[in-house]
Amino acid sequence: DAGVTQSPTHLIKTRGQQVTLRCSPKSGHDTVSWYQQALGQGPQFIFQYYEEEERQRGNFPDRFSGHQFPNYSSELNVNALLLGDSALYLCASSLWGSRTGELFFGEGSRLTVL
Amino acid sequence: AQSVTQLGSHVSVSEGALVLLRCNYSSSVPPYLFWYVQYPNQGLQLLLKYTTGATLVKGINGFEAEFKKSETSFHLTKPSAHMSDAAEYFCALLRSARQLTFGSGTQLTVLP
Numbered sequence: 001d002a003g004v005t006q007s008p009t010h011l012i013k014t015r016g017q018q019v020t021l022r023c024s025p026k027s028g029h030d031t032v033s034w035y036q037q038a039l040g041q042g043p044q045f046i047f048q049y050y051e052e053e054e055r056q057r058g059n060f061p062d063r064f065s066g067h068q069f070p071n072y073s074s075e076l077n078v079n080a081l082l083l084g085d086s087a088l089y090l091c092a093s094s095l096w097g098s099r100t101g102e103l104f105f106g107e108g109s110r111l112t113v114l
Numbered sequence: 115a116q117s118v119t120q121l122g123s124h125v126s127v128s129e130g131a132l133v134l135l136r137c138n139y140s141s142s143v144p145p146y147l148f149w150y151v152q153y154p155n156q157g158l159q160l161l162l163k164y165t166t167g168a169t170l171v172k173g174i175n176g177f178e179a180e181f182k183k184s185e186t187s188f189h190l191t192k193p194s195a196h197m198s199d200a201a202e203y204f205c206a207l208l209r210s211a212r213q214l215t216f217g218s219g220t221q222l223t224v225l226p
Contacts, residue, residue, distance in 0.1 A: 042217055107155075
């Protein structure tokens, strides 16, 4: 049973560029959430997708956008990259109907912006 | 507002000693609380969770945590530290919108 998979694992971009990160949820899960973890900090919630719609959004600018596909996989897009966008981006999957809200995390995509 | 505070960004213990990582929460509704562990260059792994019921929760790798409503705490303990326990530990609170609010983390160092 495959867990949450993310790609790419590492990438380097320059300021002003755009990046797309990808996530496949754990088998049987229908909800994908994205978190940003800056160095030395706890993860911060970016947004959550269910039924191909953004359901919740954290305090992130519109440069951060996402998508969920019919197979439940998801993409995170960041436009006009800033140095401060350098972070580990974590994808988490869950079951929308779960009462306990347990999240399963992937190993992350580490983005470096130069 | 719902929030989580982890006391101590760095904790060092000797191998075989008690591990105690502190977490306090603020929540206007009964909380669902989690502890996650993160090894270097890896994602987050769930150690244990509290939802309802028994206030002493046992998790993986010998860790446990006790929910104390009167103290708004959910401290993580392990009786005897192993070298393999060295990692960063995050306490998290489930908000009503199915999103987790994380503490800032505690880096655990285990000394030989």
